[in-house]
Amino acid sequence: MENEKDMSEKKSEAEIVISATPSETTASEKKSSGGLAKFAGFILLVLIIIGGGLAANGQLMPLLESLQTKFASQQSSEPEIVASEPLYQPAPEPEEVEPEVVTESINVSASAEAEALLSTIEQLRSELQSMEASQRSLQDGLIEQQKMNLQVRLRWITDPASRAPQIQLAWEEISLLPGLSSEQRSQAESMQSLARATVQSLRDWQASLHKWADALATPVHEDIIPTPEHPWLAWITGQFHLRQAPTQEARRLGSLRERLLSASRSLTLERWPSDGEWQSLHAELLLQVKAMRGQSSETATDLGLPENFAAIQKDLHNLRESARLWSQRPQGEY
Numbered sequence: 001m002e003n004e005k006d007m008s009e010k011k012s013e014a015e016i017v018i019s020a021t022p023s024e025t026t027a028s029e030k031k032s033s034g035g036l037a038k039f040a041g042f043i044l045l046v047l048i049i050i051g052g053g054l055a056a057n058g059q060l061m062p063l064l065e066s067l068q069t070k071f072a073s074q075q076s077s078e079p080e081i082v083a084s085e086p087l088y089q090p091a092p093e094p095e096e097v098e099p100e101v102v103t104e105s106i107n108v109s110a111s112a113e114a115e116a117l118l119s120t121i122e123q124l125r126s127e128l129q130s131m132e133a134s135q136r137s138l139q140d141g142l143i144e145q146q147k148m149n150l151q152v153r154l155r156w157i158t159d160p161a162s163r164a165p166q167i168q169l170a171w172e173e174i175s176l177l178p179g180l181s182s183e184q185r186s187q188a189e190s191m192q193s194l195a196r197a198t199v200q201s202l203r204d205w206q207a208s209l210h211k212w213a214d215a216l217a218t219p220v221h222e223d224i225i226p227t228p229e230h231p232w233l234a235w236i237t238g239q240f241h242l243r244q245a246p247t248q249e250a251r252r253l254g255s256l257r258e259r260l261l262s263a264s265r266s267l268t269l270e271r272w273p274s275d276g277e278w279q280s281l282h283a284e285l286l287l288q289v290k291a292m293r294g295q296s297s298e299t300a301t302d303l304g305l306p307e308n309f310a311a312i313q314k315d316l317h318n319l320r321e322s323a324r325l326w327s328q329r330p331q332g333e334y
Helices: 002-057 060-077 099-158 164-175 182-215 231-238 248-268 275-293 310-327
Strands: none
Touching (some): 099 164, 099 310, 182 248, 182 275, 182 310
């Protein structure tokens, strides 16, 4: 029973403490609010006094205008806060691409590259074909020009009016033409050598004929009519000439000399003397040379002249015949 009594007493004490606490708090709040009101009243009083003093001196309105201006300038200088996007934005997360889409894009790119490569190859192939066609055209034109040059020179050789020096020059030019086969070039060089030997033989024979003709010069007899001292008589006698008639030997030597020079001119024109005519001239010249040298008829004497012209005529015929056969080859052959 005593315990219950003690507990009831403690409970009543606690209620008294609790009930007393709010009143004390209210009293302290009223006290602090009364102090603040007094301080605010004091500050207001001071401001009224200061304002009255400034107004009495005429400084209140300028001060208020100055404060208003400063406040306005401060407000205008403050930057306006504009909502903007942040300078740094996080990178968007890559979208997941399906494997089929990636494979399709790779295939499209590879196909485009392959088409571009094929187009380049076709363009290069077209340019190469054009270059090859131009090269073939130039080569065909060169071959045609070479064929024309060959035909022109072959016609020179086969022309009856052509002489041995012209034939030699034509065969020489043919041997230097490009495009000839080894066999054709060998034939052209062989014909050139034969023509050169023919021309040299003709020149040697003509030189020998001129040499012997100069050795057979006949003496020139002086005029037997004397020249008068008086000019008019000298003029009259000058209109007439009286010389000693040449001897039979002189006439023979003169005839022999003229025949030798005529034979030289015939060789230039390739007008060959007949065998009988040439043998007669050759024998007469041989006897005359031996007589001048005091040699006997049995002594061998080289006149530097052929016994006949059959060999050189055959060589010239071979030169022309080879050109004629060459010109009759098929057009496909060079």
